[in-house]
Amino acid sequence: MKKSVFLGALTLAGLAAGTAMAQDSSTLAAVKERGVLKCGVNPGTPGFAAPDASGKFVGFDVDVCRAVAAAIFGDSEAVEYTPLTSAVRFTALASGEVDMLARNTTWTFSRDVDLKNTFVGVNYYDGQGFMVPKDLGVSSAKELSGATVCIETGTTTELNLADYFRVNNMDYEPVPVESFTEAQNQFLAGACDVYTTDASALAASRASFENPEGYVVLPEIISKEPLGPLVRHGDDNWGDVVRWSLNAMIAAEEYGVTSANAAELAKGTDNPEINRLLGVEGELGAMLGLDNAWALNILTQVGNYGESFEKNIGENTPVGLARGLNAQWTEGGLIYSPPFR
Amino acid sequence: MTTAIDTPQDQGFRLSQLIYDTRYRSITIQVIAMLAFMFIAAFLVRNTITNLANLGKEIDFGFLFNPANYDINQRLIEYDSTSTNLRAAMVGLLNTLLVAFMGCILATVVGVVAGVLRLSKNWLISKLMTVYVETFRNIPVVIWIIATMAVLSEALPQPRAFRGETPSASMWLWDSVAVTNRGTYIPAPVWGPGSVFVVLVFLLSLLAIWAFNRYAHRRFEATGQILPKFWINLAILFVPTLLVFFLLGRPIGLDLPALKGFNFQGGTMLRNPMLALWLALSFYTGAFIAEIVRSGILAISKGQSEAAFALGLRPSRTMNLVILPQALRVIIPPLISQFLNLTKNSSLALAVGYQDLRATLGGTTMNNTGRELECMLLMMLIYLVVSLFISSGMNIYNKSVKLKER
Numbered sequence: 070m071k072k073s074v075f076l077g078a079l080t081l082a083g084l085a086a087g088t089a090m091a092q093d094s095s096t097l098a099a100v101k102e103r104g105v106l107k108c109g110v111n112p113g114t115p116g117f118a119a120p121d122a123s124g125k126f127v128g129f130d131v132d133v134c135r136a137v138a139a140a141i142f143g144d145s146e147a148v149e150y151t152p153l154t155s156a157v158r159f160t161a162l163a164s165g166e167v168d169m170l171a172r173n174t175t176w177t178f179s180r181d182v183d184l185k186n187t188f189v190g191v192n193y194y195d196g197q198g199f200m201v202p203k204d205l206g207v208s209s210a211k212e213l214s215g216a217t218v219c220i221e222t223g224t225t226t227e228l229n230l231a232d233y234f235r236v237n238n239m240d241y242e243p244v245p246v247e248s249f250t251e252a253q254n255q256f257l258a259g260a261c262d263v264y265t266t267d268a269s270a271l272a273a274s275r276a277s278f279e280n281p282e283g284y285v286v287l288p289e290i291i292s293k294e295p296l297g298p299l300v301r302h303g304d305d306n307w308g309d310v311v312r313w314s315l316n317a318m319i320a321a322e323e324y325g326v327t328s329a330n331a332a333e334l335a336k337g338t339d340n341p342e343i344n345r346l347l348g349v350e351g352e353l354g355a356m357l358g359l360d361n362a363w364a365l366n367i368l369t370q371v372g373n374y375g376e377s378f379e380k381n382i383g384e385n386t387p388v389g390l391a392r393g394l395n396a397q398w399t400e401g402g403l404i405y406s407p408p409f410r
Numbered sequence: 411m412t413t414a415i416d417t418p419q420d421q422g423f424r425l426s427q428l429i430y431d432t433r434y435r436s437i438t439i440q441v442i443a444m445l446a447f448m449f450i451a452a453f454l455v456r457n458t459i460t461n462l463a464n465l466g467k468e469i470d471f472g473f474l475f476n477p478a479n480y481d482i483n484q485r486l487i488e489y490d491s492t493s494t495n496l497r498a499a500m501v502g503l504l505n506t507l508l509v510a511f512m513g514c515i516l517a518t519v520v521g522v523v524a525g526v527l528r529l530s531k532n533w534l535i536s537k538l539m540t541v542y543v544e545t546f547r548n549i550p551v552v553i554w555i556i557a558t559m560a561v562l563s564e565a566l567p568q569p570r571a572f573r574g575e576t577p578s579a580s581m582w583l584w585d586s587v588a589v590t591n592r593g594t595y596i597p598a599p600v601w602g603p604g605s606v607f608v609v610l611v612f613l614l615s616l617l618a619i620w621a622f623n624r625y626a627h628r629r630f631e632a633t634g635q636i637l638p639k640f641w642i643n644l645a646i647l648f649v650p651t652l653l654v655f656f657l658l659g660r661p662i663g664l665d666l667p668a669l670k671g672f673n674f675q676g677g678t679m680l681r682n683p684m685l686a687l688w689l690a691l692s693f694y695t696g697a698f699i700a701e702i703v704r705s706g707i708l709a710i711s712k713g714q715s716e717a718a719f720a721l722g723l724r725p726s727r728t729m730n731l732v733i734l735p736q737a738l739r740v741i742i743p744p745l746i747s748q749f750l751n752l753t754k755n756s757s758l759a760l761a762v763g764y765q766d767l768r769a770t771l772g773g774t775t776m777n778n779t780g781r782e783l784e785c786m787l788l789m790m791l792i793y794l795v796v797s798l799f800i801s802s803g804m805n806i807y808n809k810s811v812k813l814k815e816r
Contacts, residue, residue: 156773156777179778214671215671217592222760222769232479234481242673243480243483244592244763245763247761260563260592303466
């Protein structure tokens, strides 16, 4: 008798749970209904994602979030930012706490395939570098044997570092830290000799130091770090929205569409590619499930890829990064958007 | 003749009795609660499994045997970045156990001293201890950990400061200990040939001390004479060992830390994250233990110490021979839970970059493999087992000190 009650209860529970919720099937519908995009960003990397004086998140990665919001709602401010450390970002994305990540995340095989993420593109081609105080007298990463190295846990840089020192037969003392800011504090206090992370972030953090001249970034770049926005596996439509929002910014720069002239060009041009991008011809927006002026909204409110780059991390900003690999393919870089057709 | 009370006829079992009959009601409620509990549990488990399957992530512990690919700075066992994730978890577990073990010892010492001193008749000392207990108890432990770490890394000199013609920092104790903002370097022993005899003699002297104390105790019981135990113990501990040490030509050397390259090399490095975690956990838990000790002492009736004084015992002997042995019975059970708290609180190590179980298995490994659920379940299991071991060990000790009723 007791046993049958138990089995009965189990069956009942099983049946009920069978109808239980799987995660919502359409992220786009959920975002539209919520009226705000939840975007996971870095808690504070100057130039890429950091709160400005008024506490609003700004930066190169933040602009990707704003572009997606502009494409969906026609309002680039309809974003709720969730600052995430490297250690929790994938869990936050997989659990649905955020809709997308735009948080200088390296596209790797295992993150794409095993961690069930979908990387929708690359918005910054980066590589891992080392920064040391100038008075240490080190000019190459090969001289770093025996050094104490500050490193953010849960990043690809942690793995690259282990590989680099092992392959070159050098030893080091890792000082694991939780966040970018914590790493900076430890480095400035001299608790480590070397700080290693993506070269762009090194430049950004050096720019924020009181005395940037006292520190040098070593010439070695020890890895490929293609950084880009990502969404979780299983919702291709949503992946398309994020992917083509980024591509719209990239293509716009290639065709010379800027925040200043986008509205003018939207009246119609003799370039069919621009016409399709800005929604004058074709139904590209509708195919994504968006308004046909989606790309126009991105460009008028956020600007094209080059504008965002120059505004946040370009050579006239404190971060001061050259375009380098991140120039358009027409100018010898790797930034390339598939055609809008 | 009729009886005053009608015995109700036995009508057999009716369904309404499940609710209205007190004989059955409690069973009904228990069955319903049990069903509800099983329903919720099954719902949660099934929902998790379904959602994981939808994501294409079935529960799989195979990642434990893949290379970990990251380095750990404090290793008690052999480990490098090509070792497996399981090995990394073991290294982390040992680091957890190390800091928990050292923490329990220091916390007990600090707690007993502070607890006894808080009852001192010296106004200044007792108030100082009150201040210690109240500040440490009432500030979250993670803040203590981070604050200690900040003090260690900001206030102490960098290794660089020891360099140059006129260094701004210097080593302590005849150039054998270097205190830096990365860690404290202390000399490490180097075991030369013949050192095994020195160790053997040392162990034998420990045995001799035990035997001597037994003898001294028996003699005291028989004659009432007290031997100068402390000095004799000290002599037995050091004289034979030192004698053998010098006779064999000093087989145990010292590896002194010296500034080479970026850091001090040689000796043993006690890393600042470990020191910060150890000190903060010990002093935080010590404040709770102080209160437990104080309550244990206050629980002993005043008559006991008055009787001891009447017999002519000095205050220190009264405390050691009369009060503490009785107070232990009250102190031990809550002390167990403080040890458990300390062990579990050591998982805050990540805040200062101490690579314990939470930072290896539950941190980097979890992050690199994306196996959140598996890592969390494993960690819960490991902490549970560790805690159960500690509490069963302490329970055995508790049995040995508790009041034996004959």
